[in-house]
Structures are given as C-alpha cells and as structure tokens.
Amino acid sequence: MSDAIDDETGESTRGERRLTTREAADLLGVKPETVYAYVSRGQLTSRRDPGGRGSTFDAAEVDALVRRGRRESATGGGDPVPRIRTGITLIEGDRYYYRGVDATELARAFRYEEIADWLWTGSLDPGVRFTAPAEALAAARRSVAALPAHSGSTDRLRVAAVAAAVADPLRFDLSPAAVLGTARSLIPTLVDALPTVGGPARGDAGVAGRLWPKLTERVPGEAGLRTLDMALSLLIDHDLAASTLAVRVAASARAHPYAVVSAGLGALDGPLHGAASGLAHRMLTEVLERGSAAAVVADHLRAGRRVPGLGHRIYPGPDPRAVALFAVLRELPGAEPVLTAAREVEATTARHVRLHANIDLALAALSVITGMAADAGETVFAVARTAGWIAHALEEYGERPLRMRPVGQYSGPRPPGQLP
Template structure:
C-alpha cells in the first residue's frame, strides 16, 4: 500500500461505512475488490481509510445528483409502473395478481420476488400485547389512522431488534407488523379466523356483519389492489424516512402520518358518506348538485394518473357486482358517475369502489381508510427495502428562499 500524505483526512471503518451507507463488513469487501485501500491505525485500533477515496467511491455509486438537486424527481423504483390506464407490480398486471392471489402472497412476492402459496402473516405476542394496550388507552372518538399509528409505535417499543436494517430482519418485521396493526384494532363483531387469512381478521374489525366467502374475497382483493401506487404522498414520506435510516416501524409511521388527510387516505370516507346519502334520498342528482353548488368536488371520481378508468375501481366493481348486498350501493355509485358525466367526463376511482364495499357491508365511513392503510403498509415496506440500498440522506432538496435578503437588523 502507498503511504498517504499526513494532511489527508483518515476515516475509521465505522466512519467510512456511515459515509458509504453500508455495513462495516461491506467496507472490507470493497478493499478486497480493490475499490478502497486501507491502512493500519498507528495506535493499533484497526484500519483507516482515505476520506477522499471514500468520497470518490460514493460519487461513483451515486444515482442521484448531489445535494440540492431535485432528487424527488429522480427516484428510481422497480416496484410499480403506471402506464396507459393499467398498473403493474414488478411488471405483472396488478389487477390480475389481485384476482388470483391473496394479499399476503402478493405482498411477500413483492418483497422477495418469490411467490409462496398460502403464506400467512402472524403477529408476535409481545408487540401485539403492547399495541393492543396502547390502542385501548386512546379516547373512544379516535380514528382508525390514530389507532394504527399508535399500534405501530407501541409495537416498535416492544421490539429491541427494530434497528437492524438487514434485509432478512426487515422482512421479518414486515411479516409481523402488518398482522399486529390489524389484530390491535378493536373487534366490531364476532372474530372470524377462517384459515388465518388477514382479510378474515380485518373484516371482524370493520363490521359486525357475518361475511360470506365472496365478501371476504372482495376485501382481500381491495387490500391487494391497494398495496402500492408509485410515489404517492405517503410513499414519498416513507422513502424520506428510510433515507434517514429510520427503522421499519418508524417508516410505516411516517406513511401513516402522510396518509391522514382528506386528499389521500381519507378520501374513501367522503365517498362513503356521499353514497349513503344517495341511497337515503333515492337519487344521485340532488346529492351531486349539492356538492357542485357548494363548490366541492364530487367524491370518488377522477384520478390524475388515469384519464380514463381507474383499473383498481373496475376490478373491485367486478367482484362487488357478484354480491347481492352490494348491488344497491353499486347502482348508486354508477348513477353518481353517470350524473356527473353530463357536465364533465370523470370516471369512478378506487375510493368510490371502497365506498361501495363499506356501505354495503355495514362498515363505518372510515373503513376504507383502514383498508387503504393496512394494504399500503406492504408497499411502504417494499419502498423502504429499496431505499435502504441507496446512499443515506439523499432526500435533501434545497429550499428556494423567498424571505428578505440579509443583512437585516435584529428584531
């Protein structure tokens, strides 16, 4: 090895690993491949590395521009493609996946690339007990997203291994966190365990009505259709958290925080209330007119990524059409769509389809938001797994300062 000038900054193995965003073992792998050179510390405390050489390796492996560039416009992902009114998970039509496989199977395949038929997710006892206790302590008027956020935080506190960001550790966390979120919610009716599927357990937390297999298939399909949808607001929040190397529970909490608003996760609740009003009044026309008169958008219609039909809505409508109990709500949704089309061409989106499911199944207005949040947790984990492989803290765009120019006098 060639001696370095004394004035060159040297990094310890830990410091080099942090700068590269890798584990210490990987630093030595770079040395073995000739990508880095090391030098024994004179004090005998291990190897040191030339900071400039480490920085050069960082630049060679960097996909995004340097800090200050618009990194949010250049996030590469291999998870979801939206193209020509269809969307695909890792190149496979997502609606076809949802028709053929269960939610857990699709989620696990999305994370690993291997489809394991019949895979089931199970909540470990200690994190589940902590999550249930925390959720039970909330005020009675708490919303579903409040409960899910608290459940995620409590489960994290009960998991001392949560800071392990190795791939297998994150996968293990994902397979236990999703059922923990579901099982921590209060039961609305009789719990149905059938085969241990997640849709059975979630149904019992959304409504007291007894489901048949077709209704459970509709819920399971809704979960599958909503796993991911490219870089939605909550998913971007997840990637920012993962870029800062937040653990999976914190990453999911970031997603839940961004989801909690009327323009994202709560949109289906607005559609639910509108459909319930249409059924009560017997016609969509006066309800649509009231929304337009008040200057409000008609809930559940239109999507900026789908100029024509939302494929998620159409796939879910197909299943709901086979449910006798869902036919009145489905007819009301179609009437809303047709009434609005007289003035503007807007098609039903997935929020309206979720509203048909929730209204027809005796679920509360926030049920769609719960389904959305549970489903999307799998997608958030998939994005976190991608982001953990990237350079850390890369999500650092520069603000465009619009305040007064300095110097200014002290106030």
C-alpha cells in the same frame, strides 16, 4: 453456462473483466448487500463463481452504473422533485404493474399476503401466513385501548405501530432478513390491535379474515372475504404517492421499519389521500337516503366541492383498481342498490365533465354494502399500503443514506434583519 474466471486477472475465459461483490461494492460506494439489491432491480447481472466463492459482476456494467449515478448527481440539483428509481410499481396508460406483472391479475390470482411477500422477496410462497408476536400485540392493544372513543382508525394504527416498535428491541436491525421479519409481524399486529365490532376473526382467511370483524358486525361469507382480500391486494402500492414518498424519506434517514410505517400513516391521514373514501361513503349513503344522485351531486357542486370518488390525476381513463373491485362487489348480497347509486353519481357528473370512478368510490361502495363505518375504507387502505411501504423501505435501505435532501428556495426577507 457460467464463464470460468481466472484467479489472477479476474478475466473470464471470454475476455470480459469480472468483479467480486466486494470490488463492485467499492466502486459503487455501497454495501455488498446493496449490490444484490441492484441485481434484484435488474440494474446489474451476476454469475456464480465456478469456484464457489460467491457471485461475480461484469465490470463494464458496474462502470456504466457508476457513470449514470454521477450524471444524475450532476444534473439533479436543479430538479425540485427528483426522480426516484424504483422497481416496485409501474403505472403505464390505464394499467399498473407490480414488478412488471399486472397488479389486477395478481389480485385475482393470489391472496394479499402472497402478493406482499412476493413483492418483498421476489419469491412466491403459496399459503404464506403472517403472525403477530404476543408481546408486541399485547403492547399495541393496551395502547389502542387507552385512546378516546372518538379516535379514528389511522390514529389507532399509528399508536399500534409505535407500541409494537417499543416492544421490539431489535427494531434498529435494518438487514433485509430482519426487515422482512418485522414486516410479516407488523401487519397482523396492526390489524389485531384494532377494536373488534363483529364476530370472531377468520385466521384461516389471512389478513382479510382478521380485518373483517374489525370493520363490520355482519358475517362475511366467502364472497365478502374474497372481496376484502382483493381490495387489500389492489392497494398494496401505487408508485410514489404522498405517503410512499414520506416513507422513502424516512428510510433514507435509516429510520427503522416501524417508524417508516408511522411516517406513511402520518401522510395518509388526510382527505386528499387515505381518507378520501370516507367522503365518498357519506355521499353514497346520502344518495341512497334521498333516492337521487343528481340532487347530491348538485349540492356538492353548488358548495364548490369536488364530487368525491371521481377522477384520478394519473389515469385519464378508468382507474383499473376501481374496475377490478367493482367487478367483484357485484357478488355481495345487497350490492345492487349501492352499485346503482355509484353509477348514477358517475353518470350525473359526466354530463358536465368526464370523470371516471376511482378506487375511493369502489372502497366506499364496499363499506356501504357491508355495513362498515365511513372510515373503514381508510383502514383498508392503510393496512394494505403497509406492505408497499415496507417494499419501498427495503429499496431505500439499499441506497445512499440521506440522499433525499432537497435545498429550499428561500423566499423570505433578505438579511440583515433587525432583532424582533
């Protein structure tokens, strides 16, 4: 039951001092909507005013949050990589959680769009579907079609994001409602703008059904669509990976959501992040062609290259995303030879160093089993992670602008220097 609030003093009937939303925002130095972002992250608690004038906040809680912010500001200057508070993903031990819920269990129980929308809003909307606006999609398709034939999937997605942004004159509206609207339209726009290599899209199967014919000529079947949807769900977010950090920096500068996603795609386009599954795809293909994982692994080691798809700096044990995806890959037709090759790669490498299969190897197995191109895993990764980037942007828009401004440690020659 809510406490009654005295109109004159702001005191509750139990003696605690309550603040209005405006008063709390003024003390914290943020906008009123940011106060509610603190509530959604569990940093503040609110109560409805019995008089119907909005929410009230415990003054002691607000004061504690103000003091904590001052302490972090005072001590954060010497930390070259300051910690960023986030309520989206927790990685703990050999598991990871979206807003406190096991992410692999979410991926088994719900579809990609449902999880993404829940991550953004805190409310589950069963059966939610994302749709692409006609004008933005037309602009994105024209732009992607103009690219050279050898363009990579991330190139196409970046161009599609820019084209969709230009088609949206309201893109600079950073209110939560507007950002959510952009998120729900941008993801299907990115997918639908990609060239089609297979049959018609399965709109009834959501983003996975739209993405499948962009990746392979084969007919998916229900098992294929479910596996692709699980891959998307498992990859929505993974704490502050390189691309997500780029997104937070862009959002801190109040870049609009399209630009934020473009920043993420830029950081993703490399062999150490989103493109890593392509290297694992080529390795698995070579193992199947040569019939020997040992020979392929030996070639990688002889050349001084890491064996792709193995090990993860965060998980000392198995990558939970890989474990979950490998479990459903078994249901796909023709999966066993590819899964055997993946197991042999892991076992061969383990004779020298104990490394477990990571999500890149699982994505590579998916792409090889289903006849997808080598860069298909990168496409799946980028589309999936767009939902997580939007979640981080929503968080960052609620923080102080331009707060991520580190100071460089100059290592060049000391002045005064002569003109060159």
